[in-house]
Amino acid sequence: MSKSLMERVAHVIADADEALAVAARLAATFAEGAAERDAVRRLPEAELDELSASGLLAITVPREYGGADVGTATVAEVFRLLAAADPNIAQIPQSHFVYVNALRHNGNADQRGFFFTEVLAGRRFGNAQSEAGTKHVQDYRTxxxxxxxxxxxxxxxxxxxxxxxxxxxxxxxxxxxxxxxxxxxxxxxxxxxxxxxxxxxxxxxxxxxxxxxxxxxxxxxxxxxxxLTFTGPQLYGARAQILHAAIDAGIARGALAEAAEFVRTRSRPWFEAGVERADQDPLTVQRFGELEITVRAAEALLAEAGRAVDGATLDEPGVASASIAVAAAKAFADRAAVEVTNALFEVSGTRSALDSLNLHRHWRNARTHTLHDPVRWKVQHIGRYALTGSPPPRHGLI
Missing domain, CATH: 2.40.110.10 (Butyryl-CoA Dehydrogenase, subunit A, domain 2)
Structure with a gap:
């Protein structure tokens, strides 16, 4: 497939189970070249063509237009699986899903019919949203x-x-x-x-x-x-933000998996441990237990947030509760990604710092991606909601 005209129509995924199976299969493939793509900065054009052909980019198209119309929990898990393999590939279609959702919110029948057909064919949406040098992130000069x-x-x-x-x-x-x-x-x-x-x-x-x-x-x-999206209670922002949380949770899981493999196969135990292998060192085992708990907590909050969005009523209380669940998932996943990718070096030892191994890509990816929408403001909104029941703002970033 080329960017301007694809030669064949993409596969149409039928339901959530198929979406998750396809995501897992692609993730296994994408993981193989992730370190090399990062090291030489080879853009994942072929991989994105695979993603388009797989049908994953159309899983939120409504059923009346021929899509699977899967729930937010499924979309978040798809993103988490892809991000554990290569968070670059996971982040690229984030805006695609956001602007498919925008059509659901404010597109008329003709617009939906045209663009949903494009999406089902594997066409990709990018984004031209943020601007530099303005007063703040929502100050647009275009x-x-x-x-x-x-x-x-x-x-x-x-x-x-x-x-x-x-x-x-x-x-x-x-x-x-x-x-x-x-x-x-x-x-x-x-x-x-x-x-x-x-x-x-x-x-x-x-x-x-x-x-x-x-x-x-x-x-x-x-x-x-x-x-018009933000004039009343809406889940537009929650559905966008949960994808960022999924990417962070995926980064944490991918880093922990690679750290475990490195410790099992390449690390040496500390001499005071009195053991033969690094994976027998009790302090290393303890630290891996702590990190696994952190990653599982991030994954659990992500899954809970997905269920909250899918089950929310479109009124102020329902939307507020779901949005706070997403904010909590994002705040925790942010911390988990940075902690685990940093701890990778702690548990793996000096050799893990070799530039040629490119294990530092996990931390670089986490530190860069977690700059999306500062979690300190999410924590503020969570705190106000917990303390006074105040709903979060409707600006679309929570």
Whole structure:
């Protein structure tokens, strides 16, 4: 498959069980080359084509449009499985699922029909959302201005994960009334320039670079009134944030698994332990027990959050409870990912620090990805909810 035109229609996954089985199979394949891809920064284009062909990118398309319409708990577990193998590949389609969900929220029948067909065919959505140099993360300068035959889009976006690999790039912009809209733009449209200028120390192969939009023509039927999403109780933010939590939990599990393999096969025991192998050292065993508990707790909170979202009523109390569950999962997974990827070196010994082994990619990936949406603010919202019952804000980042 090529980015501009895929030669065959993607497989259509039938249900949650098949989605999880496909994710596990792909994760096993993607894990094999993860360290090498990171070391030389080889972008996972072939792997993303596999992901598209597998049908996983369409598992949230509603049943009436031909999709599996799986629940949030299933989507989160798919992301966790992929992230344990290669969190770069897991992060790239995060925005894809977010903007499929945006269509469910605010797309009209024609828009849903068109774009859900695209998604079922394996087409990928990227994102052009964040901007650099503005007052804060929700201060957007990109503009969608009315024109005789639709709209014209101008602006510069940064941290545009997925855009380089996308068929469609959803762009957050403000319209002539200063309201937030989403314009779905073909990646090869005139005036669109996607630059691979991402230089992060971690998540190196996400290609989270910049997108420049110079006089891009946008038909009216490719624009969604995104501002309407946040006018009432909604799970849009929770469904987006739980995917970040899943990626962090996956990073923690992948790092712990590789640490265990290293200790079993390459580490030496400390001489005072009086044992033959490193995996017999009682202090090492103790530390692995502690880390396993941490990872299992992250996974349990993630699963609980998924169930909370799937079972939530779309009123203020139901949405608040589910959003807080997701915030708790993200706050804990954030800590777990950083702790476990750091402890990898503690339990594995000096040899694990060799650059040629590239075990440090786990910590670099965790430290980079956990910068998404500071958990200290999530903890504030969790605390207020626990203490006074105050619902979290509706801004879409919790």
């Amino acid at each position: 503009r969608l201005r009315a024109a005789a035959d639709g709209y014209v889009l101008d602006g510069v976006k940064h941290y545009s994960t997925g855009a380089l690999f996308a068929h469609w790039i959803p762009v957050l912009a403000k319209d002539d009334e200063d309201k937030i809209v989403v314009a779905y733009v073909p990646a090869d449209a005139d005036g669109v320039t996607v630059t691979d200028d991402w230089d992060g120390m971690g998540q190196r192969t996400t290609a989270s670079g910049s997108v420049r939009l110079d006089g891009v023509r946008v038909p009216a039927d490719r624009v969604l009134p995104h501002h």
